[in-house]
Amino acid sequence: MKMVISKLGTAVASAALMTAGLSYAQTVRIGNQGDALSMDPHSLNETTQLSVTGNVYEPLVARDGKLNLTPALATSWKQVSPTVWRFELRKGVKFHDGTPFTADDVIFSFARGSGDGSDMKSYTNDIKEVRKVNDFAVDFETKAPFPILPDVFSFFYIMSKDWSEKNGATKPVDRRKGIENTASFKANGTGPYRLRERQPNVKTSFVRNGSYWGKIEGNVINVEFTPIGNDATRVAALLSGQVDVIEPVPLQDVPRITASGKARVLQGPELRTIFLGMDQKRDELLYSSVKGKNPFKDKRVRQAFYQAIDIDGIQKTVMRGASRPTALMVGPGINGFDATMDKRLPYDTAAAKALLTEAGYPNGFEVGMNCPNDRYVNDSNICQAVAAGLARIGVKVNLQAETKGTYFPKVLKRDTSFYMLGWTPSTYDSHNALNALMRCVDDKGAGQFNLGAYCNPKLDELILQIQSETDKAKRDGLIKDAFAMHAADIGHLPLHQQALAWGVANNVELVQMADNVMPFRYISVK
Structure with a gap:
């Protein structure tokens, strides 16, 4: 494929080509149903955004193509006391503007990610202090023993202290308040790709970092990331060769693309x-x-809503079989998942009506519901199916389905009564979901995505025990107790785990990972 380079990116791309030793540039064009809402890595804890910005910025500890922990900006880590972890930092790394990476950037980034406007506080809420040992070593002191701390860091990206200060970006972009800064549109990381051009909701372009410290397995030089919200348009773009990769594939179009x-x-x-x-x-x-x-x-109302949802009908009709109904807030592949507990309450309209009557709502009531229409697989259709089920028990749902660009700021402000959310534990451990979704909300980051403010202090005690427990059998038992307590409370209404579906041109090779992250470094064009 021919390389398309703006004048602004010519020098960078040329350097990348020489470093890569390729005689021509490879370009991959990705069409996604939604955009990354900001280039600020601390502004939104959402997979699409973290997947995109994770090509530009890097964490201390990363995940490889098989989701195993691997050194990134830290070369090693160890516990030096029950509550202190020491991370040795990689030497010789430079940010894209040529500034050397040091411990000062780590300390700055964690302060930034813990502060006002950050959407990453659930990663930092149990860190008491970050201390500089020397220019290439930092200590993290936690409030209590935290044996899985390295796992927590794989989506927490490091920014340049110097660049952030010079560009007025010392605080994260606050999507809830509509506050923007330079980090919304520009980026300066250490990662394998540099941001070349940002056109929100139109196209974002990246170019290979020719001075990257690590190995880039694929051969792609240029990446064009384009939001294509309409399903039919996205599929047509793939089949006509306008884009090389789409995500997600509309489930009804899987046979068409395959054929x-x-x-x-x-x-x-x-x-x-x-x-x-x-x-x-x-x-x-x-x-x-x-x-x-x-x-x-009233738990009876929450249970009535639960039992009014025909999850098997949603799986068959809306998801075309590409989902796994669940009773838990985590699924298979997450440490602590217990299949013996994964039994939903039965779909039972009569029982749901009886519960509403018992709670004092024999004729039901009206309630607003917020749902994205471009974030999860068939998200708005799922919400419509839920609304139809609730109508059968007398509940009138006033559904507001909208683009995630307006949806997330609204629900993250907790300006909602009833909402949809999807969650992949970034640590691949149940503690992450418990801490972010089910813990009582505080101002430090606990329960940061517990948007309905469910709260059970006894569950909080269990979550803290899970965090500190090093014996796997005991820890798994505590996780089981925690999920049983949450299920008994009907704290949330779990629906399903959705399946991944990416459309890929025949001349493109990439790695599909179960967390739905798409690293550009693994993509090759034949």
Whole structure:
């Protein structure tokens, strides 16, 4: 393929080509149903954004193509006391602007990611202090023993202190408040690709970093990432050769792409769990016909909603079989998942109606529901199916389905009564979901994505024990107890784990990972 280079990127691309030893540039064009909403790696804890920015920025500890922990900006790590981890940093690494990477950047990044506007506080809430040992070593002191701390860092990216200060980007872009800064549109990481051009909701271009410290397994020089929200348009772009990769493939179009002879569909299980949350904090529910109280504070109402959802019908009709119904907030592949507990309450409209009547709502009520229409597989269709099920028990759902660009700022402000969310534990451990989704909300990052503010102090005690426990058998037992407690409370309404479906042109090779991250470094064009 021919290389298309703007004048601005000519020198960078030329350097990349010489370093790569290639006689011509390889370009891959990726069409995704949604955009990365910002180039700021601390502004939104969402897989699409972290997948895209993770090609430019790097963590201390990364994941390889098989999701195993691997050194990145840290070369090694060890516990020097029960509550202190020491990370030895990689020497000779430079940010894309030529500034050397040192311990000061690590300390700055963790302060930034723990501060106002950050969406990454659930990664840092149990860190007491980050201390500089020398220019290439830092100590992390945790509030209690935290044996899986290195696993926590794989999606926490390091920024340049110098660049951030010079560009007025010392605080994260706050999507909730609509606050932007230079980090929204520009980037300066240490990763294998540099940001070349950012056009929000149009196209974002990247070029291979010719001075990258590590190995880039693929041969791709230029990457063009384009949001294509319409399913039919996205498929047409792949089959016409306008793009080389699409994600996700609309489930109804899998046979068409497979039969085209031009592209193939890569399918596999995803570690993400899709669920519904409910406001359980406000004394009066927003966007509801119920005045003076909050129906979701009543477990009987939450259970009625649960049992009104025909999850098998959603799997068959909406998801075309490409989902796995679940009763838990984590699925297979996540440490602590226990299949013996994964038994949903039965779909039972009569039982649901009886529960609503018992709770004092014999005729049901109206409630607003927030849902994205370009983030998860068939997300708005799932919400429509849920609304139809709830209508059968007298609940009128006023569904607001919208692009994630407006959806996430709204629900992250907790300006919602009833919402959809998907979650892949970044540590591939149950503690991550428990800490971020089910822990009582505080201002340090605990329960940061517990948007309905479900709270059980006894569960919090279990989560802290899970965090500190080093004996695997005991820890697994605690995780089981925690999930049983949450299930008994009907804290959330788990739906399913969705399946991955990527459309890939026949001349492209890449690695599909179960966390739905797409590293450019593994992509090759024949």
